[in-house]
Amino acid sequence: MPIQRQYSLPNCKLILQGLSDTEGTNLNPGKVLSILMSAECHIYGQESPLTGGQDFFESLVRQVSSYAQEFLSGISSPRHHSGKQELLELHRIDANLHRLTIFDGNVSRGNMAEQKPGRTIDLTTVQLFDLVEAIDQFFADSLTLPGFSLAVKPVSRRKAKSGEPIAEKVLPVAVGMSGLAVAALALFFVPIPEVQRPKEPQPQSDESVGNLETSPKNTPELGLNPVPVSEGLDSSRESTGIIDDSEQIETKENSELSLTTSREITDPAEIERLQSLLYDAIDESWTIEINADLVYSVTMTGDGYITGYKPINPAAADGVDKTPLPDLLNQKAVGRGNSQSTAKFKVFFSAQGFLEVEPW
Template identity: 80%
Template sequence: MTIQRQYSLPNCKLILQGLSDTGGTNLSPGQVLSILMSAECHINGQEPPLTGGRDFFESLVRQVSSYAQEFLSGISSPRHHSESQELLQLNKIDVNLHRLTLFDGNVSGGNIADQKPGRIIDLTTVQLFDLVEAIDQFFADSLTLPDFSLAVRPISRRQAKSGEPVAQKVLPAAVGMSGLAVAALALFFVPIPEVQRPKDPQPQSNESVGNLETSPTSTSESPLNPTPKPEALDSSAESTAIDDSDQIGASEERLAEENLESFLTTSSEITDPAEIEKLQNLLSATIDDAWKIEISADLIYRVTVAADGSIIGYKPINPAAADEVDKTPLPNLLNQQAVAGDNSQSTAEFKVLFSEQGFLEVEPWQI
């Protein structure tokens, strides 16, 4: 009896089968799968699935992880293994098409140029992201191949080269966000409602008072309460209007001051690990693409992200982060419409580190 582990996404599914090194015939689902016998990679719309042993699975994990890192960062980096030792290859066709090539047999020790491809599959960006997430689920499973590890090192920003912005690369994968972007752009051009000053009250006519004072039957002036002067009414109205304007200005100033901590406390927090992983990758790509200014110290921020991937709040954690916030892209990336809108939407919080050496680290915020 074998142990089977499955990691499913809408466009991709990984199935691993193997045994436990503890031996025995009665294997339970809670046992560790330490000996991999076969691996299957099912891509939606591509039949039959890609299959192979441990060499195939290790090559798949290495190539997909390395290619995804290059695709999101826009920086070419050395692969973990030589191209002549891999059973699979991933190459970019265009911004929304990626070619996965599987070669026949084990080419270890040989030259991949002499091998003929056994299978070629073209993946869309959405399918590629689902494959990456399926591999992430495998790494998060401590009961499957605990001895398997993947060495990943960050790439310095000094190695970056000018290229196509990452926001354009991930646009097909986040096509659902286009409607939000159009709505935000439309709201940007809507003029701010003008606050009209209250109209001055009309001064009371003195005609009736004059008639009373000049009554023909009266021989003396009757004591009457003096009518308020128009100047006094104008002054009161102006004072009221100025107070209202001051209150509106103070409200706008308070809103501007609260932008840094807006939405950091919310009643609806995203807890799905898969959704948090997607938002983490999107936030890292967005900030890395917009970060242009060098910094003189490590800057740490607590950043709040909405379910659609927009940044709706951030808060400096160390003193240097508060002093050099203008050197980061966070103020420009803050979604002002979302900050001033409904705060009942689902959010996730991340720790963002701008390293003095030029590295960017994004990870879920740990309370």
């Protein structure tokens, strides 16, 4: 009995139909689409869908995935190929238009065989990313073509050329009617804030005031923000906020107080936004090659300022000057202490030239 899978987005719909040959195995017999018979790609505004078989679908996945990676990174790289001519091809027309060409077959020109263009479709950037999302939904479906895989390799930042920032590339995708609809839906679920009357300040006794004046000042978060140091110490240690073991022992009590009073950002959307800002800031400033992997814990405020970093592996402590972290540290934001919300991220500098930023 034929099995059908459908992956729908506002501007694109991907329909796969096939059979199952998993009887007698542990992969949900009769429910796994393991043999693809036909594939249909419906694009909004097109009268007829793009159709084909196994080769058509595999070529579609390879070309769209490679083109999307190239478009987002701004780095030209060889497209995924299977050792034979592709049935589809994608190339850029302008900032918001992308042409998809489907080839009918080969034509002979003398001693050479060239592909014969068949149908062409111009996709907007919104339609392109809906097609990418439909393909991502297919890969996330473990019951559809479980043996199919796509070898995707990261492109080296050393091959990057100066060009349009990534934020400006994806800006047309984020605006328009679809963006307004998503924003309106998100605001609908935001609870109405509860208004509370301010509490009256409690009078303090002379004894408590005296203790307050003689108590040590609160220090920033241990290992991430700068701490007060004497004038005789190296000024570079003050700017990076790195504390040695003796200072950690002396400030243990104040550090625990700092951790309890600081406000940590927990909203997933806000963390994702700050993660993107941190990646772009470091990626644009990193120019010195390294010969060892470096890992840091980096603190960032809700305003997008870096207020501290801490080396995680031994090589990171020695190679910090080869990273842009010291230059990106914002001293004004550091001076505000725990009065601001912050989020922590794990920053990984690869010796091969790759950069990764993940929530801590």
